[in-house]
Each structure stands twice: as structure tokens, then as C-alpha cells.
Amino acid sequence: MDKRVLVKFSGEALAGDEGYGIDTKILDYIAEEIKELVDNGVQVGIVIGGGNIIRGVTAAADGIIKRTSGDYMGMLGTVINGIAMQEVLEHKGLKARLQTAIKMEQIAEPFIVRKAARHLEKNRVVIFSAGTGNPYFTTDTAATLRATEIGASLLIKATKVDGIYDKDPMKFDDAVKLDTITYDQALEDHIKVMDDTAIALAKDNKLPIVVANMNEKGNLLKIINGDTSKCSIVK
Ligand code: UDP
Numbered sequence: 001m002d003k004r005v006l007v008k009f010s011g012e013a014l015a016g017d018e019g020y021g022i023d024t025k026i027l028d029y030i031a032e033e034i035k036e037l038v039d040n041g042v043q044v045g046i047v048i049g050g051g052n053i054i055r056g057v058t059a060a061a062d063g064i065i066k067r068t069s070g071d072y073m074g075m076l077g078t079v080i081n082g083i084a085m086q087e088v089l090e091h092k093g094l095k096a097r098l099q100t101a102i103k104m105e106q107i108a109e110p111f112i113v114r115k116a117a118r119h120l121e122k123n124r125v126v127i128f129s130a131g132t133g134n135p136y137f138t139t140d141t142a143a144t145l146r147a148t149e150i151g152a153s154l155l156i157k158a159t160k161v162d163g164i165y166d167k168d169p170m171k172f173d174d175a176v177k178l179d180t181i182t183y184d185q186a187l188e189d190h191i192k193v194m195d196d197t198a199i200a201l202a203k204d205n206k207l208p209i210v211v212a213n214m215n216e217k218g219n220l221l222k223i224i225n226g227d228t229s230k231c232s233i234v235k
Helices: 025-040 065-090 113-121 139-149 196-204 219-224
Strands: 005-010 043-048 096-100 125-129 153-160 210-211 231-232
Touching: 005 025, 005 139, 025 043, 025 065, 025 113, 025 219, 043 065, 043 113, 043 139, 065 125, 096 113, 113 125, 113 139, 125 139, 139 153, 139 196, 153 219, 210 219
Parallel strands: 005 043, 005 153, 043 125, 096 125, 153 210
Antiparallel strands: 210 231
């Protein structure tokens, strides 16, 4: 069994039907899935996006707010989500630690990789917030970076779809699911797994990326135990 994994959730995943904000019922569901992993001896790191609150590109769209400022607003959004995630994990009886790439000591620990590793060894779930701490990056890149830094054997991107398709399954009935693809295929324009920076970093570090349906109960543990029927893998 893979002992240490990093799971990435998009901000939108937390929003529920509203498309905005945080739905505690969804958080509760996610925490249950994470608890199953911890109960089975898996060390879990989490990266959450911020798209349910604000995205830099959108905030800067009309030219009033600068892109860099919009990106910092986006990174702060991921901290808001991280605080909520820490709460729900503790509510489930798990131990959790929120770390942030941008210092805010009253709210979260600064990101320190050795400290994160120590938490993971003690079966604490570590939530990495504020992305990479730099504008112009995404939380997918942050997830790839943190997964590599903590020596995770797998990065699981938890999404609303079963895996990677040759075209958008929401738009095309004849879209075909691809079980395994290479990093180079993932860099092709029509396959949107993650942005190119994230894929390139994963490729350099030979980090396998699994794209999986988070709404399939028990799927995360199944994947870690080697059942990849409900996901796709980039490796
Ligand atoms: N962001 C950033 N640097 C990072 C990670 C995130 O500037 O390293 C900002 C960026 O503006 C992004 C926002 O935070 O739009 C929210 O992250 P993301 O869009 O990746 O969230 P998701 O789509 O996963 O919800």
C-alpha cells in the first residue's frame, strides 16, 4: 500500500450546488473519506483550491485589480477553505494541521517541510494552504509541488468526473475514458488534466497523478489499495 499520499480538492468541490462558498455537508463527506484513509494507516496531505471564493484571473478581468493582487486574494481564499477543512477533520476526531505558504501565524503554521513530515508520521492530516505562495501559479501546481516535497507516492486529484477523457465528457457523448496516459499526452491541449506547470513538475519528479471521482464513496482508499477502475492515471 502507498503509505503517503496527497489529495487535491478544487475549491469548487466545497461549494455544493451554490457554486460559491463552503457547504459543510460536502466538507463532512470529504472528511469521512479522509478518515477512512487515516484509519487504514495512510498518511494524508491535502491541498485545496480557492475557486469557490475567488480566482486571480477573474478578479483582474476588468483591469481594475492587478493580476498579482487578484492572485493573492485567491491564495487567501485557499486559506479560508483550509481553516474549514481543519475544523471538519477535527470534528471527525482526526488530528489536523493547517500550514500556509504565506505567513499568518495566528491562523496557521508556516509551511515547513520537515514539520509537515513529522505531522504526517504522527498520523496528522496536513493541509497545505495559500498555494505555492506565488502569483501566476495554481493550486494544482501547489499540489504537485507539496506532493513531491513530502515524498508522496501518489497525487490524487479528486474531481467530479471518473477520470481523464479524450474530450469533454460533459459536452460529447462519444468521449472515451483513458485509463492511463503519459505526462506528454497530458500536456496535449485537448486533455485538461492540470495546467502545464503542474504536469511538467510531476513529469520531472516521476510523480503519478490519479484523477478520480470524489463522489464515489470509498474510491480514495480503493485507489491507494490498487483498484484503479474508477480513475485515470498520468504516469
Ligand atoms: N493562486 C496563486 N498561486 C498559487 C495558487 C493559487 O496565485 O500558487 C491563486 C490564483 O489566483 C488562483 C486562486 O489562487 O486562481 C485559487 O486557486 P485555484 O484557481 O487553483 O483553485 P481551484 O481551481 O482548484 O479551486
